[in-house]
Amino acid sequence: MAQVEGYWQALTLAGHLPQRKDLKPSALDGALEHVSILERIDTGIFRMRFAGRHISDLMGMEVRGMPLSALIRPGERELLSDALENVRTHHTPTRLKLRAGTLRGELLVLPLSPDDRNQDHLLACLISDEPAGLAPCRFEIRDVLVDRARPQNLGSTTTDPKAPARQPASGFAEDRAEFQSKPTRVPFLRIVDLEE
Numbered sequence: 001m002a003q004v005e006g007y008w009q010a011l012t013l014a015g016h017l018p019q020r021k022d023l024k025p026s027a028l029d030g031a032l033e034h035v036s037i038l039e040r041i042d043t044g045i046f047r048m049r050f051a052g053r054h055i056s057d058l059m060g061m062e063v064r065g066m067p068l069s070a071l072i073r074p075g076e077r078e079l080l081s082d083a084l085e086n087v088r089t090h091h092t093p094t095r096l097k098l099r100a101g102t103l104r105g106e107l108l109v110l111p112l113s114p115d116d117r118n119q120d121h122l123l124a125c126l127i128s129d130e131p132a133g134l135a136p137c138r139f140e141i142r143d144v145l146v147d148r149a150r151p152q153n154l155g156s157t158t159t160d161p162k163a164p165a166r167q168p169a170s171g172f173a174e175d176r177a178e179f180q181s182k183p184t185r186v187p188f189l190r191i192v193d194l195e196e
Contacts, residue, residue, distance in 0.1 A: 044081025
């Protein structure tokens with residue numbers, strides 16, 4: 001967790017939040033199995049766009065594409081949603097203390113700048129005891145710790161209007177989809193009567 005937070009801090013030294021494409025998996029080697037890239041799909045709802053092996057082990061299945069709230073007990077999910085939205089809007093790193101029976105965990109959530117398509121992402125790191133056959137684990141939230149000492153006025157990176165329309169993907173980024181115009185020739189449908 002210290003490695004993930006330290007890497008994020010290094011990327012914010014220029015005064016701007018890093019984008020998802022700025023994250024290099026090689027820089028998180030050793031912590032990658034605990035890392036998740038969260039993508040906002042609605043208010044307070046973030047799906048795991050990327051999730052390390054430890055997170056999948058906690059659920060006993062592949063969790064990529066699932067909402068992060070799947071790891072949290074239903075009664076605690078509103079608290080999680082509020083915490084994630086707070087990270088997104090106020091740029092405050094936040095730690096959530098978790099527990100599932102005797103299993104203890106901690107979730108670190110760090111803000112990222114929206115990508116070139118204005119899609120919001122967060123960087124998360126989840127550590128816990130080994131599930132030891134308890135999967136799927138659903139945690140209750142024991143505490144939410146907001147790092148209010150961290151500068152909250154970090155600017156978002158802006159897209160240069162003179163930049164080329166397509167840039168190669170790097171890190172956790174994906175290639176930008178090209179716009180496909182409608183075909184000029186409209187296909188036709190022909191009905192054939194097989195009884196003739």
